Every structure is written in C-alpha cells, then in structure tokens.
Amino acid sequence: MAFDGNAIGGLLLEIFGSDMTGAEARCAACGALGPVAETAVYSRGPGTVVRCRRCTSVLMVIAQVRGLNCVDLSGLAALEADSGREC
Amino acid sequence: MAGTAVRGRLSWQVAAVAAVRDETPSVRTIALSLPDWPGHRAGQHLDVRVTAEDGYSAERSYSIASADGEPVAITVERLDDGEVSPYLTQELREGDQLEVRGPIGNWFTWDPADGGPLLLIAGGSGVVPLRAILRHRYRSASKVPTRLLYSSRSLAEVIYREELDHYQGSAEVRYTLTRSHPPGWGGFTGRVDDAMLARVAWPASQRPLTFICGPTLFVEAVAELLIARDYLASRVKTERFGGA
Amino acid sequence: MTNPVSRGFRHRITPSAAEAGRLPPGQHVTGDFPVLSAGPTPRTPLSEWTFSIRRSGETLMSWTWPQLLAMSAETITADIHCVTRWSKLGTVWRGVPLGALLAQVQHDAHYVLAFCDGGYTTNLPMQDVNDGRAWVAFGYEGQPLAPEHGGPARLLVPHLYFWKSAKWVRGLELLGHDQPGFWENYGYHNYGDPWREQRYAGD
Numbered sequence: 001m002a003f004d005g006n007a008i009g010g011l012l013l014e015i016f017g018s019d020m021t022g023a024e025a026r027c028a029a030c031g032a033l034g035p036v037a038e039t040a041v042y043s044r045g046p047g048t049v050v051r052c053r054r055c056t057s058v059l060m061v062i063a064q065v066r067g068l069n070c071v072d073l074s075g076l077a078a079l080e081a082d083s084g085r086e087c
Numbered sequence: 088m089a090g091t092a093v094r095g096r097l098s099w100q101v102a103a104v105a106a107v108r109d110e111t112p113s114v115r116t117i118a119l120s121l122p123d124w125p126g127h128r129a130g131q132h133l134d135v136r137v138t139a140e141d142g143y144s145a146e147r148s149y150s151i152a153s154a155d156g157e158p159v160a161i162t163v164e165r166l167d168d169g170e171v172s173p174y175l176t177q178e179l180r181e182g183d184q185l186e187v188r189g190p191i192g193n194w195f196t197w198d199p200a201d202g203g204p205l206l207l208i209a210g211g212s213g214v215v216p217l218r219a220i221l222r223h224r225y226r227s228a229s230k231v232p233t234r235l236l237y238s239s240r241s242l243a244e245v246i247y248r249e250e251l252d253h254y255q256g257s258a259e260v261r262y263t264l265t266r267s268h269p270p271g272w273g274g275f276t277g278r279v280d281d282a283m284l285a286r287v288a289w290p291a292s293q294r295p296l297t298f299i300c301g302p303t304l305f306v307e308a309v310a311e312l313l314i315a316r317d318y319l320a321s322r323v324k325t326e327r328f329g330g331a
Numbered sequence: 332m333t334n335p336v337s338r339g340f341r342h343r344i345t346p347s348a349a350e351a352g353r354l355p356p357g358q359h360v361t362g363d364f365p366v367l368s369a370g371p372t373p374r375t376p377l378s379e380w381t382f383s384i385r386r387s388g389e390t391l392m393s394w395t396w397p398q399l400l401a402m403s404a405e406t407i408t409a410d411i412h413c414v415t416r417w418s419k420l421g422t423v424w425r426g427v428p429l430g431a432l433l434a435q436v437q438h439d440a441h442y443v444l445a446f447c448d449g450g451y452t453t454n455l456p457m458q459d460v461n462d463g464r465a466w467v468a469f470g471y472e473g474q475p476l477a478p479e480h481g482g483p484a485r486l487l488v489p490h491l492y493f494w495k496s497a498k499w500v501r502g503l504e505l506l507g508h509d510q511p512g513f514w515e516n517y518g519y520h521n522y523g524d525p526w527r528e529q530r531y532a533g534d
Contacts, residue, residue, distance in 0.1 A: 003303075003327055003328070004303075004325065004326065004327045006132070006148075006192055006194070006195055006326045006327075007148050007327075009132070009148070009191035009192040010134040010148065010188050010189070010191045013097055013191060014097055017097075019191070019192065019193040019194075021191075021192045021193060021194035021195065022193050022194035035194055036194075037192075037194040037195060037324070037325075037326070038325065040371070042368050042369050042370055042371075044365070044367050044415065045367035045368060045369055045415065045494070046367075046414050046415065046494050046514045046517075046519055047369075047514065047517055049369040049370060051370060051371075056370060056371060056449075058370075058450075061517055063514070063517035063518050063519065065517075065518035065519070065531045065532075066531055070517055070518050072517065099334075101335055136334060137337040137340045138333075138334040138335065138336050138337050138340065139336070139337070139340050139341050140336055140341070141359070142333065142334075143359055143416060144334055168363045170365075171340075174337075174339065174340050178339045178340070179337075179339070183337070183338050183339070184335060184337065184338070185337065186334060186335060186337075
C-alpha cells in the first residue's frame with residue numbers, strides 16, 4: 001500500500017522520540033525539500049521504505065528486525081525537526 | 088512534562104470500545120474509552136493494534152473523528168479485502184478492547200490560531216480528519232471562514248451527512264457525487280475539476296490554508312489543480328489514504 | 332511481551348488439517364493476495380522490456396518480451412510464504428524456468444543478484460535458481476501478471492520467503508561472491524528458508 005509520511009507518524013515517533021511528520025526532509029539525490037508528511041511511503045512489506053515524491057529515490061528504510069528498529073537515513077541530505085509547536 | 092507526554096504517546100494503551108455507530112453500510116464510528124488520553128489536535132490520528140489468539144497482530148492508523156474535549160472516536164471504512172477494517176466494522180462491539188497509540192501527527196492539524204480562510208477537500212473516508220477540524224472549529228466558536236468540498240461516489244456513501252448539513256451557515260459545505268446522484272440533486276456531480284474549484288476554492292490572493300484528505304490519486308489530482316490556481320504549496324496540506 | 336488478545340479477531344481463513352501441514356512455522360493462511368511493495372509500480376512498456384544476464388557490467392545474453400514468451404513455459408502450482416507471516420496455498424503461475432535461461436550462457440557463477448525496475452535487488456545461490464525451483468513468471472491464475480503483483484514478469488522462487496521472488500525483474504547479475512540485496516542489507520536473512528524460519532540475519 002502506498003501512503004504518505006502521515007501514516008508512519010507513530011513509527012517515526014518511536015524512532016526519533018518526537019513527531020516527525022512536519023520535519024523538513026531534503027532528498028540526497030535530487031535536492032527536493034518538503035515535510036516528511038508529504039513523502040511517498042511503502043509499508044507493510046518486510047520493512048518501510050520512504051521515497052522522494054519527486055524523483056522516487058529512497059530517503060529512509062526502516063526494518064523491524066526482532067522487535068528492533070533498524071533505520072537507514074542515507075538517502076536524506078538533511079532532516080530538520082519541526083521546531084514549531086510542541087505537543 | 089514534555090518527556091511524559093512523549094512517553095505517553097509512544098506507548099500502547101488498552102482502550103475499551105464505548106460505543107459503535109454505523110454511519111453508512113460500510114462505515115462505522117467507534118467511540119473509545121481511554122484511561123490515559125492527553126488530548127489531541129484536530130487532524131491527528133491514532134494507531135490501532137489488534138492481536139489474534141495465535142499472537143498474530145496487525146496495526147493500522149485511523150484519523151480521530153472527534154474534537155478535543157469530546158470522547159475519542161475513530162471512523163473506519165470497511166475495505167472488502169482488508170485485514171483489520173472488516174473486524175473493526177463488523178465484529179468489534181461495545182466492551183471489547185483495542186490497543187491504541189496516539190495521538191500522532193503534528194503536521195496535518197488545524198487550530199483556530201492557524202487562521203484561514205480554510206479550504207477542506209475530502210475524498211470518501213478522507214472526510215474523517217476534516218470533520219474533526221470542523222467539530223473543533225465549532226466547539227471553539229471560531230469564525231474563520233471555512234469551506235468543505237466533499238467528494239463521494241453516491242449520496243448513500245456520504246459520511247456524517249446530517250451533521251455536515253448542520254454546519255451550513257457557519258461554514259460552506261458542498262458535495263460532489265461521482266457515480267450516481269438522486270433525481271433533483273442540486274449539488275455537484277463528477278470528479279473535482281478546475282471548474283468546480285473555480286466555484287468553491289478561495290481566491291489564492293487570500294492565502295487560504297488547505298487540507299486535502301482521501302485516496303492517493305484524488306489527493307494528488309486536487310493538489311495539482313490548486314497549485315495551478317496559484318495556491319502556495321506550503322499552505323496545502325495533504326493526507327493520502329492509500330489505494331487509488 | 333505479549334499483546335492483549337482482541338476478541339474475535341482471527342485470520343479470515345482457518346486452515347484445514349491438511350493445509351496446516353503445509354504452513355511453515357509462524358505463518359497463517361490468507362485468502363487474498365496482499366500487495367506489498369518497496370516502491371511505486373514501474374510501467375516499462377513491453378516494447379522496451381528485456382531480461383538480461385550480466386556479469387561484471389557486461390550483458391552476456393538478453394531476451395526481449397517476445398523472445399521470452401517464445402521459450403517453453405511451465406504451469407507451476409506453489410504455496411507462497413511472505414516474511415510478514417501470510418501464506419497463500421496452491422497459487423498457479425505460468426513462467427519460464429530460470430535454468431533454461433541460464434543454460435544459454437557460459438558461466439561459473441555461484442550466486443546471482445536479481446535486479447528489477449525501480450532498483451530492487453535480491454540475492455540467491457546459483458543452485459537455488461538453476462535446478463527447477465525458480466522461474467521468470469508472467470502469468471498468474473490464468474491471466475497476465477498484474478503490475479501491482481510484479482507484472483509484466485517477476486521472479487518466482489516459492490521455496491524461499493517471497494521477498495526473494497522479486498517483482499518487476501529485469502535480469503540476473505552473475506556473482507562470484509554472494510552480495511546482499513535490498514532487504515538482506517537491512518537485516519533480513521541472506522537465504523530465507525521459511526521451513527527453518529530464516530526471517531532475519533542470524534536466524
């Protein structure tokens with residue numbers, strides 16, 4: 001199923017300890033900048049793959065191996081958490 | 088305080104089903120009783136986890152249908168080939184338990200302080216978080232100018248019809264029916280297109296704040312139409328439900 | 332750590348005793364065919380589609396779509412097992428054995444890395460793809476394989492977890508040394524035998 005970054009808000013909260021849906025993500029491949037909420041998310045497979053909506057490059061991969069989150073962020077040039085409202 | 092709030096949202100808690108209400112033949116609202124709920128923003132969702140006797144579990148996310156201060160509720164649409172939604176919409180009953188985590192998502196949210204004018208565009212069950220926004224707006228007695236454009240296949244599939252019609256006057260609610268409409272139907276028909284948006288969307292010069300929610304293709308098509316009408320991409324927020 | 336049980340939530344199909352014997356450990360039977368992807372569905376036109384066998388950057392042999400369909404195809408009935416715990420019994424496919432394709436090139440490779448439209452890869456030992464247990468499949472349940480399920484063609488290697496049955500396959504890279512593919516790189520098992528429940532590296 002293809003969703004967007006809103007759908008993995010809970011998973012990202014687990015990993016980063018704060019809400020990341022509003023965090024700005026910059027694609028390392030094409031430079032596109034936008035909120036994590038807008039990224040293309042492919043989940044329910046062996047893991048979760050987050051792709052740049054503009055160029056489809058992989059931004060993040062999250063594999064849950066034996067209950068641990070293994071996170072690869074190498075497709076991101078930058079990830080800036082939303083320093084706005086706290087919740 | 089912040090640390091506790093994060094921990095609370097991170098952990099799964101057991102919610103009891105307080106009530107169920109069928110909105111349409113395939114859509115049900117489930118009100119939950121939660122021991123430890125920190126409150127939520129309109130537009131946020133919660134994660135639900137169900138576990139079978141053999142230990143197999145499945146997780147899904149559902150938009151919160153209620154406003155802060157009201158009993159927490161989700162509205163679930165049954166997908167025929169779904170794994171969890173048939174259970175939630177047909178089997179689950181009052182008194183049952185669900186594991187729940189949330190509220191989640193700070194980005195696709197609206198509060199009167201965020202201003203407007205507000206444009207809400209819903210495709211099918213995408214209306215759920217937008218209804219939470221409308222309820223929050225109403226409970227806050229906010230006067231932010233607001234329009235809802237709600238696309239459904241048929242009138243029978245419109246969720247929350249009576250309630251949405253009650254907002255007429257304080258907000259503008261317009262429907263478009265894409266597959267069938269009743270005789271004498273006075274609303275829009277067909278898919279959301281530029282002509283329809285020309286009649287419903289606020290002028291770009293007013294710097295509207297837009298929330299679009301629904302199936303992926305619907306959301307992308309509508310967002311593109313708004314950008315073509317000079318809407319600022321940074322003020323168009325989208326939430327895609329997957330599928331077509 | 333066990334989750335509280337949700338009353339009444341059960342898999343939609345309860346296997347019969349005979350079926351239960353066909354289920355590897357930790358799997359349950361599903362009636363539908365879940366669509367699980369790591370990326371958007373590619374749309375390579377058949378006129379541009381090829382299946383290639385490569386080694387060290389060189390294409391040893393390549394088949395166009397008509398050439399693939401001209402090869403002798405088989406009907407395969409198989410149980411398939413996804414690492415996310417669903418299994419589908421008795422699925423029927425149509426495809427060309429990988430052995431027939433590999434027989435057309437000279438090589439001494441011990442491993443292959445399947446590569447696909449969209450960039451997905453998965454690795455397999457040569458003996459698992461060369462001995463009648465692996466196909467390039469283009470038909471499912473009597474119909475052309477649908478794009479969301481890997482069409483026009485995917486790998487079919489049902490004796491391993493289904494992430495090895497790479498969707499939208501475009502060829503095999505012949506390797507002297509084993510190299511992990513996409514999910515293998517992220518902690519999934521290098522081989523993936525469902526009967527030994529080899530889900531993760533180290534299992």
